[in-house]
Amino acid sequence: MAQQQPESDPAYATALERIAACRQSGETELDLSGLGLSTLPPEIGQLTALTTLELHRNQLSALPPEIGQLAALTKLHLYENQLSALPPEIGQLTALTELFLHNNQLSTLPPEIGQLTALARLDVYDNQLSTLPPEIGQLTALTILHLFRNQLITLPPEIGWLTALTMLHLSHNQLCMLPPEIGQLTSLTTLFFYNNPLIKLPPEIGQLTALTVLDVHGNRLEALPESVSRLSSLQILRVHGNPLPEELLQLSGGPSGDGAKLIEFLRARAAAQSSGDADALRRFDEAKLLLVGPGNVGKTWLLHALQGKVPQKIDSTKGIEIAREPLDVPHPSQNERTLHLTCWDFGGQEHFQVTHQIFFSAKAVYLLVWKPREGFDPEMEARLERIQLSAGRTAKVLIVSTHADGTVPAVIGQDALRERFGDLIGDFYEIDSAEGPTGTGIAELKLAIARAAAQLDGMELDYPATWHAAQQAVRAIPEPAVPFKQIVRECGKHGLDASTADTLARLMEVQGHAVYFPDAATDEEAGSLADENVVVLRPEWLAKAVGFVIEDKPTIAAEGILSHERLADIWRKEKERDCPGYKKALRGYLLWLMWKFDIAYKQDANTSLVPEMIARNRPDDLLWNPRVPTQHREVRAVCVFTSDQTKKVIAAPKGMMPALTAAVHPLRQRHDPEDPDKLDRNWNSGFFLHTQNRGDAYVELNDRELQLVVRHEYPAMLLKQVQKTLEGLVPQRWPNAVLDLRVPCVGTVEDQPCPGLFKKDWLDKQRGTTISCQHCERADLKVDELLEGFDPRNDEILNRLRALQDGQQDLLAAAHSLFMALDPANEERRRGPSLFTILPEKGRGLSGVGFDHVRLTCWCEHPDGPHPGSPIGSDDPPDYLLKVPQDWLVKASPYISWAVTLLKAFTPLAGNVAGQIAGGMDIKDAVALMKDSASALPSGKLDLGEGRAFEVERGEMFGDAYARHLRPELAALRHIHDLLEEQIPKPKRWGKLNAVLTKSGDILWLCPQHAAIQSPPPQQL
Helix, strand or coil, rough: CCCCCCCHHHHHHHHHHHHHHHHHHHHCECCCCCCCCCCCHHHHHHHHCCEEEEEECCCCCCCCCCCCCCCCCCCCCCCCCCCCCHHHHHHHHHCCCCCEEECCCCCCCCCHHCCCCCCEEEEEECCCCCCCCHHHHHHHHHHHHHHHCCCCCCHHHHHCCCCCEEEEEEECCCCCCCCCHHHCCCCCCCCCCCCCCCCCCHHHHCCCCCCCEEECCCCCCCCCCCHHHHCCCCCCCEECCCCCHHHHHHHHHHCCCCCHHHHHHHHHHHHHHCCCCCCEEEECCCEEEEEEECCCCCCHHHHHHHCCCCCCCCCCCEEECCCCEEEEECCCCCCCCCCEEEEEEEECHHHHHHHHHHCCCEEEEEEEEEEEHHCCCCCCHHHHHHHHHCCCCCCCEEECCCCCCCCCCCCHHHHHHHHHHHEEEEEEECCCCCCHHCCHHHHHHHHHHHHHHCCCCCCCEEHHHHHHHHHHHHHHHCCCEEEHHHHHHHHHCCCCCCHHHHHHHHHHHHHCCCECCCCCCCCCCCCCCCCCCCCCCCCHHHHHHHCCCCCCCHHHHHCCCEEEHHHHHCCCECCCEEEEECHHHHHHHHHHHHHCCCCCCCCCCCCHHHHCCCCCCCCCCCCCCCCCCCCCEEEEEEEEEECCCCCCCCCCCCHHHHHHHHHCHHHHCCCCCCCCHHHHHEECCHHHHHHCCCCCCEEECCCCCCEEEEECCCCHHHHHHHHHHHHHHHHHHHCCEEEEEEEEECCECCCCCCEEEEEHHHHCCCCCEEEEECCCCCCCHHHHHHHCCCCCCCHHHHHHHCCCCCCCHHHHHHHHHHHHHCCCCCCCCCCCCCCCCEEEEECCCCCCCCCCEEEEEEEEEECCCCCCCCCCCCCCCCCEEEECCCHHHHHHHHHHHHHHHHHHHHHHHCCCCCCEEECCCCCCHHHHHHHHHHHCCCCCCCCCCCHHHHHHCCCHCCCCCHHCCHHHHHHHHHHHHHHHHHHHHHCCCCCCCEEEEECCCCCEEEEEHHHHCCCCCCCCC
């Protein structure tokens, strides 16, 4: 037991006073939270009538044995202390229904815990538990058990005795298996098991027929048991982050999906399997075969030979061609199976490389073809890198040299390539396709293709026969592109609903039969395709459309400035160019696709820019040069790329710079058609990003290093947004590339910039310290200045952050950083808007007592122009008059105060928009009223900088501890969202605001105007 705290200690003395007062008054509730207690007075045992004891947020390392005398206690809150063990007397609290022990240092629970048979909720998350005592099974009244963020390596079989349990949270532990007794928890509705090393789910999981939510993402599952389909109540299934077949991961919808399509698929597959029909469940046995390499090396001849034809002399492939007939190869080990490969023949011309990203696939066999007569392909390693960065874990590359019957031997450094690219390379082959299928090496290569295809992800998945029939019907449609509703009709003929049609379209894309983007829609033009998603059934038709833009001479002459008026001419039907013609109704979709893949970005209604076509060097008229010293605040970063397999530095992915140039366009100040620099200050290897309110960024690729420099009052904000955009772009396009972020030293060596670089991850852990550089030997480098461009602990900075004075534009980035940091994982932000005013209705104060009405108005959250989603007081969604119950305002007050702080910085921009408040009130007056009302609420004051509180709170703005301290604000935001979801019908809930995933990975709720900046919709052309 810890040494007793002397009564002269203020915290201990306060505790004694409150205990005495409670004993004298006969109160049954006692709050001793947040006093800083390190020892609980033994007099606590005298309060035998006590039912609620609040001891959270203290410094308790132990509890006195007298705690066991509180026989009437029903609620005991001990979270956020320093407890390393519980006394055995804890078992005497047999009336206890609620025990909160989270955020302590507990490594074990005493066996006496099993005596708490009335316990309904037990929270022990954020501790150090490695095991649970078997006695845990005696808690048969338990309905909620939170055990996440511990070190559990196993669960006792007695866990199955908790038959009343409805919620079990076991995420962030070290569990590699679940006991079969888990199937006995038949009352369980929610099971969180994410971020563990789980290798399989027990078949008994299927007995949990009340389960509605199963979250097992971030584990090591390679398959899902058939019994998951028997979870008849299941509504949410999250499996992303597991090495499951790609098809299942796509069906799950990824991190933001609810897995409804995956649940539906598993149930349909189980129904087909139980039907007794041998053909009711079959594999598709289909995959892609992609032929890549330079031009004129014989890729098309090779494809013809593999297909059993004698090649004929033809013109070089332009862009991409897809063979109509598939390549059928026998399964290498199962004679009854034939594998069907859709063959893609990519053109080798360098300027077509930008289009290939649309079609590269993880589930594919790649033939990398080269011609000895032309010499070793100097781009061989770069091509392998591109494939490696785009391919999945089971993709294989077969390196094929053509013209084996010639006089030039195929000399290539096989060992060096194997060492660098590892298992990606299947093998090396020498072939000659002049004689067709009987040519040298053709039969051997065909067998190698079969072996590689058989190993692809998902080839062993079974599908109901109805899926096969629907797929064949869709493939028989003659048009190159059709509205999605036509796919729905075809699927409906075979018993598949619209949701399953969407899944089938995605599957056909993986198989190589279609190109489908669920978020695509054509323009408002009248016609059969208006307002519809599009499914492209002839991918080469799509590739040619982009290729015609890339080859357009006027656009080339304009260095990538694409006039939308030219698209009618570019896409007109013309035999000489082999252009099939593209309907007017589809041109908006095709242009949108180029925007989506960052092949181009929209400048304005009349022009787009194709960065790949920019030929000029860096212009001389930039606003500033990073090589010229400045007195402004500045941050710098250097990005390099490494392979996730070899860990070696590699060249930047092909097309990365043009793609990043396009991807950051939502951050740009609006394009001015009158600006004499029509290229928006972009050049062939970089760009200068001028924003409206967030500063300027200079970004340039030099050799293998991407250099970033930002200048602004708060430069780290824009730097973070550019970096996050790049971090989102790389895994999407090149999933096997690793982005390595470094921060340069600010010192000098012989009057030249110091070459020293620091790992950014390491610097983040050193915040608040001073470090040395081994290159320039400076020993006074402040980490915060390296990362932020200034020292955020400076008193002047703290005062300005606390004040957030109206009209201070230089604080906008800081305010937006605080706003985004509240919910860094975007989890609560996905539910609804997070920026709003909450005002008293008709002058009544926000008292928080009894029932009252408040005016809540959700705001568009665009950082360069936040504003109410509809006029405050208009009653047009998202402006609502809400009836709030007792204590609602008190619970919401942490976030109300938070919103006031942010709005004070945002309102200078919002105030420029007219008509935002009904009845003539000014935006600033509304925020002031909200501030005055919030200040009267308990916990309504947001502390931005008093001692230790600010050191933790600055968190995500200046470090990673932010979310932990802001849990009260985040909990209050959930409280507000709960009320909105309860009182506002879903169709009207958010008005015209929609959640938009920005290029930097953040979720913002935006009005249509600002949403179109982030992700322009297809427009009428």
